[in-house]
Amino acid sequence: MLMRRLAMAAALAFTAFGGTAALAQTGDPSFNLVNRSNRVIYEAYASPSSDSNWGQDRLGTNVVPAGRSFVIRLPQGECIYDVRVVYDRQGGPAEERRNINLCNLSELAFDGRQAQQGGQPPQAQQRPQGPAPGGAGPTGNPSFNLVNQGRQTVMQVFASPATDQNWGPDRLGADTVAPGAVYAIRLPEGPCMYDIRFVYDSGQPQERRNVNLCDVTNITVPLQ
Structure with missing residues (x-):
């Protein structure tokens, strides 16, 4: 009986404090x-x-x-x-x-x-200017602005470190980038060397390989 009462008390306390914490985050x-x-x-x-x-x-x-x-x-x-x-x-x-x-x-x-x-964000000041020890390449913040100066809507954007074997998720999610629009592509801090791929509403893709995204602010499409 005592153990059951203790368990009930602990559950009530968890609910009370847990509920408060959850509300504080929304x-x-x-x-x-x-x-x-x-x-x-x-x-x-x-x-x-x-x-x-x-x-x-x-x-x-x-x-x-x-x-x-x-x-x-x-x-x-x-x-x-x-x-x-x-x-x-x-x-x-x-x-x-x-x-x-x-x-x-x-x-x-x-x-x-x-x-x-x-x-470039403040953290970019600390990134190495050359290859990191072990040949890992430069690191920093590879986030960039996608500037659509073409006549087609960009339907998908893929950006993955050049060392990866796959493109990973579409960076636009449910969004698209219409002609004349600018869209900020947010990438995690770390490797700078990326492969990028854009897919237009016509279904035509464009790719660029081994781009040092930490050294650029804007990527303009269509790619030249």
Whole structure:
């Protein structure tokens, strides 16, 4: 009887504390993006930290001038997000915040102090400029912006380290990239040398091999 009571008490305690913890991780992650820099924010990306890509530009056709703000509306659910802004122009300096609990704040400010030229995140400063010990190649942040300057919609994007034997998942998921659109492809930090493959709405694919993605900000399609 005593053991049964102890077990019931433990179960109730687990439910109480577990339920509280679960609620703390869900809610409304929408926030007010505040530009405290002396630059214009032209692009803003916000995606759950568990996602593998940045998704669409949350500003759309809007920009956020210096000293102004913009409400980023996000779906209720996950709270832990990564946020990225791009200043000045397409492919300009970028600044990121990682693993932010957006449900616990109403605004997120960027001052431009950690912005890196060419859209490279702060971590990229530490990456080696040549092959790593053991011939593993350079490492850093291979994320890039896909710029569609063609007349066809990009239906699929595959990007995998050049050492891999398969393409892996479609990096767009359920999204597509229409002509004239820009889409941020988010890749995990690590190897820089990638093979990339784009598939258009005509079914025609294009590929490029052994690209050092840590040294580029934008990949423009159709590939030249």
